[in-house]
Amino acid sequence: MKSVALLAGFLLLVPMAQGAIDAYPFTDEAMESRYKALIEELRCPQCLNTNLAGSDAMIAQDLRREVHRMLLAGNSDAEILDFMHQRYGDFILYEPRVTSRTWLLWYGPLILLLAAGAVAALVVRRGAARANDIPDVDKDRLRRLLKD
Amino acid sequence: MNARSLFVPLGIFLALVVTLAVGFRLDDPHKLPSELIDRPFPAFSLPSLADQAQTLTEASLTGEIALVNVWATWCAACVIEHPELMRIAREEGLPIYGINYNDDVDKARQWLVRYDNPYRTVIVDGEGRLAIDLGVYGAPETFVIDEKGVIQYRHVGVVSRDIFDTTLRPVIDVLRSRQAAIEPS
Known part of the structure; x- marks a missing residue:
């Protein structure tokens, strides 16, 4: 009986243990799914092989906040990717743009x-x-x- | 097995040697090339650490060739770097502007009292937005800017005496000679 209660307790904890979750409000669902797609596509500059969605690094938190802010300000996905690319270069995009270097x-x-x-x-x-x-x-x- | 095919393994071996020699010589993948070289310092409007009522902008950094150093009290490597910044401020005649990155203002002030202050001014970047505009992803990072505020060089990580002498000083010397050529005094 005790173990059942313990198991139930752990199951309650499961949703809390799923990586970095920021409570960002969105005006509609379309914007939220764009946000999710963007932080999947953008790579955390600090971590070599993790995207913004999966990283707890400080810079990843800051960049997620920036993506959210830009979405609310009405920027398009392309504008947000350009913004990141101008600052962090090809590294930030998991699909780097085709240039002479790539x-x-x-x-x-x-x-x-x-x-x-x-x-x-x-x-x-x-x-x-x-x-x-x-x-x-x-x-x-x-x-x-x-x-x- | 004809004579020519005897050389195939040798060819494959040489191709492998070349590939690996190039691959292992590539820079540390952590060192991202800066996209900001030769671009003007990004616009900002942020408080000064010494007096938060005072607003600093990109214009506050112009007039002289200078270093811009991104630091924080949570950054362990910044403590290691600090004596070299003190030396540069003292001996090199080079102003250093600090960007206090994602930090607590009180802690930052105490830090500068405890370790001494190499900075001419410190910009408080509490949300890390100026850092994003600079393409910064950690601390410490150091930029060399010219007298117009154009970014000339970026160093990621600790500036040691060795790094100052071998990488920053040559950049600064070029800038100084360029400046001297424009305005002979």
């Missing part, structure tokens, strides 16, 4: 895939050519061997 990141894998495909095609074609290229002497000897 095109290798975007198209590098495709180039590697094409190169690998070309090498594979070459190997396969050479292998096929070699398979047709069995000397006649060998064929005669094979027949003889098979007859024996």
Whole structure:
């Protein structure tokens, strides 16, 4: 009985343990979902591999507040992303923009895939050519061997 | 196995060596390139730590080549950096402006009494909004600005004597010679 009460107590605590939750008021649900999408997309500058939504770092809290403030002020998503990009650079966006500095990141894998495909095609074609290229002497000897 | 294919593993090995040599030499991923170099200091209007009734703006920072140092009492590394800031203020003839970042005003004042004050003025950035405009994500960070308030250099982390001599001083020397060329005195 005691353990049931304890379990119930822990279950009550579960909602409190789900990461950083700020109680920001929104005027409508659409704005709230835009907020959530933005803090998912923006990366915490302090943490290398966590977005703003998942970080408790001070800068992440400040930037979430800034996103909220800009949404309430009527800024578009693009304006908010631009604002962050101007200050924190490509790092802040989990999907960095295509620029001269990032095109290798975007198209590098495709180039590697094409190169690998070309090498594979070459190997396969050479292998096929070699398979047709069995000397006649060998064929005669094979027949003889098979007859024996 | 023809002779040419013997060199394939060597080629792969060399490609790997080059990739890793480049990869391991990349800067610390924590050091984000500053987007603000060569841009004017962001506009702000914030109180002064010494007198909160006094409002400081970006114009308060112009007139001289200077350092702008982001610090806080919660920042452990700022204590380590502090003696070097004292030395710069004393020996280098370089004003240092402080930005007290996301901090408690009373604690900040006590801190400056306890460790001494290297700053010409300290801007109180209680909500960290000026820090966001500067692309700051931690403390300490130090900016070099020219006499017009244009940001010339950004250093993330502690400024040690070594870092001052090897990275900040060359930037400042270039700025000083440029200034001397414009207004010969």
